Amino acid sequence: MSLKYIRIFLILIFFGAIIFTFTKILENEKKKEIKEEKKEDIKISSNVIKNVNYSSTDIKGNEYIINASEGEIDYSNTNIIFLTNVRALIKLKNSEIIKITSDYGKYNTTNYDTIFSKNVEINYLENQINSEYLDFSIKRNSMIISKNVIYNNLENVMTADVIEINIGTKDTKIFMYEDEKKVNIKNKNWYGDY
Numbered sequence: 001m002s003l004k005y006i007r008i009f010l011i012l013i014f015f016g017a018i019i020f021t022f023t024k025i026l027e028n029e030k031k032k033e034i035k036e037e038k039k040e041d042i043k044i045s046s047n048v049i050k051n052v053n054y055s056s057t058d059i060k061g062n063e064y065i066i067n068a069s070e071g072e073i074d075y076s077n078t079n080i081i082f083l084t085n086v087r088a089l090i091k092l093k094n095s096e097i098i099k100i101t102s103d104y105g106k107y108n109t110t111n112y113d114t115i116f117s118k119n120v121e122i123n124y125l126e127n128q129i130n131s132e133y134l135d136f137s138i139k140r141n142s143m144i145i146s147k148n149v150i151y152n153n154l155e156n157v158m159t160a161d162v163i164e165i166n167i168g169t170k171d172t173k174i175f176m177y178e179d180e181k182k183v184n185i186k187n188k189n190w191y192g193d194y
Contacts, residue, residue, distance in 0.1 A: 047072055047073040047075065048070065048071070048072050048073075049070065049071040049072070049073070049081070050069070050070055051067075051068075051069065051070075052066070052067065052068040052069075052070065052071035052081065052083060053065075053066075053067050054066045054067075054107065054109070054112075056112050058112075058138055060093055061093040062090070062091065062092050062093050062138070062167075063089075063090075063091040064088070064089075064090055064091075064112055064138065065088065065089040065090075065091075066083070066086065066087070066088045066105070066107060066114065067086070067087045067088070068083035068084055068085055068086045068087070068105065069084055069085035070083070070084040070085070071083050071084075071107070079108055079109045080106060080107070080108055080109075081106075081107045081109065082104070082105070082106055083104060083105035083106070083107055084103070084104060084105075085103065086100070086101065086102045086103070086104065086105035086116060087099075087100070087101050088100040088101075088105075088114065088116075088136075090167075092167060096124060096125050097124075098122065098123070098124045099122070099123040099124075100116055100120070100121070100122050100123075100134065100136070101119075101120070101121045102116035102117060102118060102119060102120040102121070102134070103117070103118035103119045104116070104117045104118050105117065111137075111138065111139050113135075113136065113137045113138065113139060113140075114136045115133070115134070115135050115136070116133070116134040116136065117132065117133050117134075118132055119132070120132060120133065120134045120145070122134065122143075122145065126153050126154050127151070127152070128151075128152045128153070129145055129149065129150070129151050129152075129163065130148075130149070130150045130152075131145045131146060131147055131148055131149045131150070132146075132147035132148050133145070133146045133147040134146075138167075141166060141167045141168045142164060142165065142166055142167060143163075143164070143165045143167060144162065144163075144164050145162065145163040145164075145165070146161060146162045146163075147161075149161065149162065149163055151163065151174075154188070155187060155188055155189060156185055156186065156187055156188060157185070157186045157188060158174070158183060158184065158185045158186075159183070159184045160174045160175065160176060160183045160184070161175065161176045161177045161181075162174070162175055162176075162177070
């Protein structure tokens with residue numbers, strides 16, 4: 001009779017050990033899942049960068065500095081950063097500094113091309129250009145300014161659809177999208193009739 005109780009006791013211990021082991025494995029799996037979920041949460045929120053600062057110099061010696069209050073890395077292309085409250089300085093060799101500000105930007109960390117959008121302001125010497133869109137490309141060596149373009153200097157105010165500037169040569173094209181519309185230029189110092 002005592003042998004029978006010992007067998008039952010051993011069988012209960014065996015099944016108890018199996019159940020204990022199984023529950024520990026399930027607990028570890030749940031803990032692992034929770035840790036993985038936390039890691040995923042970290043990955044999702046870690047694509048936002050505060051106080052973004054980039055500086056680069058091309059082979060010609062031109063320097064490009066961009067700052068933003070916030071940047072968000074594009075998941076599909078980690079070379080692209082979407083910027084907020086953007087300020088940029090372009091220091092062209094043998095030329096004056098170009099200052100650019102905008103509400104938003106899209107910056108490519110590989111080729112330094114930047115798209116500035118909404119409330120874009122460009123200052124160069126005594127010239128100021130306001131628009132809603134600026135496509136700046138070191139690779140193309142150009143600035144394409146469009147959408148509600150207003151150009152101001154000490155003497156004139158001009159409105160146009162597009163201003164294209166070759167950064168290297170300073171050649172500039174100013175035009176309207178529609179042929180029948182004209183670029184509008186007003187002299188600030190003109191007080192007479194045309």
